[in-house]
Amino acid sequence: MNTKPNSSRPSDLAARVLRLLRPDVQGLHAYAVQPSAGLVKLDIMENPFGLPPVLQQALGERLGRVALNRYPAERIEDLKRALALHARLPEGCELMLGNGSDELISLLTLALDVPGNVVIAPVPGFVMYEMSAKLQGVRFVGVPTTADFDLDLPAMLAAIEQHQPALIWLAYPNNPTANLWDASAVERVIESAPGLVVMDEAYQPFAERDSMAWMQHYEHVLVMRTMSKFGLAGVRIGYLMGRAALVRELDKLRPPFNVSVLNAEAALFALEHAHEYEQQAGLIRSERTRVLRALTQQTGVRVFDSQANMVLLRLPEGCDPARVFSGIKARKVLVKNVSGLHPLLAGCLRVTIGTPEENTLLLAAFEAALQESRP
Ligand SMILES: Cc1ncc(COP(=O)(O)O)c(C=O)c1O
CATH class of the missing domain: 3.40.640.10 (Type I PLP-dependent aspartate aminotransferase-like (Major domain))
Known part of the structure; x- marks a missing residue:
């Protein structure tokens, strides 16, 4: 077998494999997860709270005893x-x-x-x-x-x-x-x-x-x-x-x-420990009310009512959602720009409710990014 590296080989292989794959799969976009290292992560509706240290330790011990074999x-x-x-x-x-x-x-x-x-x-x-x-x-x-x-x-x-x-x-x-x-x-x-x-x-x-x-x-x-x-x-x-x-x-x-x-x-x-998670959900719900109210106070911003751990908002006429999204990200907070997902979502961003501290950072980042982007 010739083991010498052959620069043409990977592309030959890729071309051969592509011929075998379903053409419609090749036309699909992969589900995109935004890189988030170093950012306050408010983009995909995760619960922002971890377990208290004593429960983390108890869970670690439990998992250590699981028969992985x-x-x-x-x-x-x-x-x-x-x-x-x-x-x-x-x-x-x-x-x-x-x-x-x-x-x-x-x-x-x-x-x-x-x-x-x-x-x-x-x-x-x-x-x-x-x-x-x-x-x-x-x-x-x-x-x-x-x-x-x-x-x-x-x-x-x-x-x-x-x-x-x-x-x-x-x-x-x-x-x-x-x-x-x-x-x-x-x-x-x-x-x-x-x-x-x-x-x-x-x-x-x-x-x-x-x-x-x-x-x-x-x-x-x-x-x-x-x-x-x-x-x-x-x-x-x-x-x-x-x-x-x-x-x-x-x-x-x-x-x-x-x-x-x-x-x-x-x-x-x-x-x-469902009670622990229920308390977390309760806090998320009350933070949602605070975030919703604060966002509503920004002139021209339309905030839609929420029954989830996220809030959808529409930016004022003339504000570029990509620019506001980048302005928020430049302040180390990651949200989701959903404006391109469907025509009805034009001008919309989606923010996940985080911890009280994260939400305070989000609100400040949003206000600053919005001011910069106003026409
Ligand atoms: C409406 C809806 N259903 C299902 C899911 C998928 O959830 P899971 O993490 O259980 O795959 C999501 C994830 O965001 C969702 O928004």
Whole structure:
């Protein structure tokens, strides 16, 4: 074998591999995670609080005793039981686990990968619904919200009538707009849906209402939650709840060991200390009120109501969102410029609620960046 380095070889290999890959994959944009080293990270709705040192130590000891030489087994069932209790899973329903709810989105889409099937979601919404559909070759139809980001009910009903969707995604609260949909509009959508409706409750710890009653009442409604926004984004635990017969079918698609023993143990530990995370969520909710009020006081800024751990705002007419974003970043705070994600989001930035100190830094950085960018 010739082991001499050959400068033409890597590009030959790359060209050969590219010919083997699906052309549509080559046309996709990878999910972008913004580099954040040295910045106050208020861009992707993480819980800003860690565990107190005594709990960190207790968790470390627990994880040290986990049998890493074994495949995940009964502990996964323990976690499912603990989550069922935590979520008050109704009688007759079951729960399946995902490696984050991202994996559940992908598995649900895979389950519906039948020629002719369509999935629908309001847009702007969570990008992974469309991304998963594209990856699976399932048709995705985005239905624009109203200008105030509520469900456009006539447009949703028309899309349901026209496309007879196999699945409708309703993020409740929605991302990046942070709002809960009007409850009577959700009910009309559920009652008109010919297929499944998945209520994606990633932000449930920060919201006034949830969808459990709809799941109890309507057989075709599933509720998906995640431990990410609760405080375990790094642990990757999502869960999907619905009628047992349906969840059992979907569970067949799950890779058998998709949740690691370390993730399961960390999640069990967190659920045993749920009061700690509930206090954190309470503080985030009260900080949200403070941030919302302070942002509203900036002349010309429109701040949208939030039921999540993020706030969406629209900059005054004539302010360049990229410039304001860079001005905030120059002051060491990272937010998300969502203005290019959808026409309805023109001029919008999304900020995650951080610790009280982080939020104070954000507000000062925002005010300064805004002054610099005013026309
Ligand atoms: C609405 C919504 N659903 C699901 C997710 C994915 O969460 P996970 O971390 O569980 O994959 C997010 C993440 O931001 C989200 O905003």
